Amino acid sequence: MPAHKVGFYLDTTPAIQALVKQALRLIEMQRVFTEIAPKPLAQAARVGRFTHSSLLLFADNGAVATKLKQLTPSLLVKFQKREYEVTAIRVEVQPPPRQPKPHKKIRLGGKAAGHLQELAAGLPASPLRTALEGLLARASKHEDQFLEHKQPHNNHCENGEKFE
Numbered sequence: 001m002p003a004h005k006v007g008f009y010l011d012t013t014p015a016i017q018a019l020v021k022q023a024l025r026l027i028e029m030q031r032v033f034t035e036i037a038p039k040p041l042a043q044a045a046r047v048g049r050f051t052h053s054s055l056l057l058f059a060d061n062g063a064v065a066t067k068l069k070q071l072t073p074s075l076l077v078k079f080q081k082r083e084y085e086v087t088a089i090r091v092e093v094q095p096p097p098r099q100p101k102p103h104k105k106i107r108l109g110g111k112a113a114g115h116l117q118e119l120a121a122g123l124p125a126s127p128l129r130t131a132l133e134g135l136l137a138r139a140s141k142h143e144d145q146f147l148e149h150k151q152p153h154n155n156h157c158e159n160g161e162k163f164e
Contacts (some may be wrong), residue, residue, distance in 0.1 A: 022050075026050060032079065035126055036082075038071075041067055043069060045065075050086075053088065054088040055090070058091075058094040060093075061095065065093045076089060107139075117136060
């Protein structure tokens with residue numbers, strides 16, 4: 001079977017052709033909406049669906065939805081001036097999808113690693129000891145220089161008194 005470009009497959013099936021046509025129309029309507037709506041509202045809302053001359057807008061929150069509902073008559077006129085057959089605009093609240101937080105890389109410093117090694121060595125065989133040893137092993141793979149702990153413990157307060 002010869003290799004074809006993606007466009008070949010998108011143009012061969014009527015159902016896919018209709019879907020691509022609708023997607024392109026929504027992209028174009030989103031561009032127009034971004035141009036005709038006030039900038040803060042355009043950034044907090046997006047075109048959702050366009051069927052039977054009815055446009056559905058998704059707002060990030062209730063305040064944006066309320067303001068868009070107030071602007072519906074002027075938005076209708078502006079879409080119609082751009083030759084879109086929009087006779088109704090509906091607004092729904094749909095918060096944007098949350099972006100996953102990036103994993104924060106935390107380094108285990110030498111002093112902390114030394115304290116954890118001492119703690120693990122002083123514990124009896126237990127899930128806690130196993131977890132600490134695993135943590136130290138993972139940290140040593142990634143940051144060998146941070147696991148070296150050569151400073152002796154200083155058991156003195158700032159005023160020079162010894163504490164246990």
